[in-house]
Amino acid sequence: MKTPFSLSALFCVVLVTGCANKNVDVTPVPDDITLPDWVLNPPNDAQFVGTDCTAFNGNMNISKQASSANARLELAQQISVAVDSLVETMANRTGTGSGRAAEGSDFTAVSEQLTEQSLDGAILDAVAFGKIEGDTQLCTMWVLNGDRSRALFDSLVSAQGATLDARDENVLYQQFLSSQARQRLDAARNRDGASL
Numbered sequence: 001m002k003t004p005f006s007l008s009a010l011f012c013v014v015l016v017t018g019c020a021n022k023n024v025d026v027t028p029v030p031d032d033i034t035l036p037d038w039v040l041n042p043p044n045d046a047q048f049v050g051t052d053c054t055a056f057n058g059n060m061n062i063s064k065q066a067s068s069a070n071a072r073l074e075l076a077q078q079i080s081v082a083v084d085s086l087v088e089t090m091a092n093r094t095g096t097g098s099g100r101a102a103e104g105s106d107f108t109a110v111s112e113q114l115t116e117q118s119l120d121g122a123i124l125d126a127v128a129f130g131k132i133e134g135d136t137q138l139c140t141m142w143v144l145n146g147d148r149s150r151a152l153f154d155s156l157v158s159a160q161g162a163t164l165d166a167r168d169e170n171v172l173y174q175q176f177l178s179s180q181a182r183q184r185l186d187a188a189r190n191r192d193g194a195s196l
Contacts, residue, residue: 032131032132032133032134033130033131033132033133034130034131035053035130035131035132035137035139036126036128036130036139036141038051038126038141039051039053039130039139039141042141044177045146047143047144047145047146047149048075048078048079048082048122048143048144048149049075049078049125049141049142049143049144050071050072050073050074050075050076050078050122050141050142050143051071051074051139051140051141051142052067052068052070052071052074052139052140053067053130053132053137053138053139054066054067054070054137054138054139055135055136055137055138056129056135056136056137056138060138063138064127064138064140067138067139067140068124068140068142071140071141071142072119072122072142075119075122075142075144076115076119079115079118079119079144079152080115082176082177083111083114083115083156085175085176086153086156086157086172086175086176087111087156087160089172089175090157090160090162090172110159111156111159114152114155114156114159115152118144118148118149118151118152119144121144121148122142122143122144122148123142123143123145124140124141124142125141125142125143126139126140126141127139127140127141149176149177150173153172153173153176157169157172
């Protein structure tokens with residue numbers, strides 16, 4: 001009986017270690033696609049990142065605005081997923097879910113306002129051209145940096161009304177950041193599944 005448990009424990013360690021490696025390229029790139037590396041593998045060191053490539057129509061300003069709008073939408077979705085995950089986790093860990101703050105419309109309005117404010121603080125970090133099947137693309141990357149990500153997290157915890165010790169706060173912050181990586185992985189899986 002010890003052997004199957006040991007093998008399953010070893011498998012879990014290998015699986016977790018493999019998933020934790022940031023340098024793994026999970027998205028194979030076809031030969032007819034040349035995009036900046038940060039489009040398929042955005043940096044995620046304590047920050048939220050939204051990327052997009054839009055067909056270049058000859059007008060730099062219009063193409064950049066279109067790509068930026070899509071990249072900011074991706075950024076907003078990542079932040080929304082992280083906020084929802086944080087609220088759920090805090091409710092489960094601290095017991096605030098049974099109270100008025102976690103489930104009330106006041107907190108929902110506050111979290112939406114904080115998310116919108118954080119998006120206003122996002123910056124255009126990179127613009128580059130690429131090609132997809134011979135068509136020129138304009139790619140943009142919008143970033144909510146580590147300081148702004150942390151400020152959003154702190155504001156959400158404060159709005160939730162929870163008191164956390166330093167260890168719990170650190171764990172929750174890491175979960176808050178990792179939720180955007182899970183969303184990217186899910187999106188990549190969905191994209192790969194749709195193309196099969």
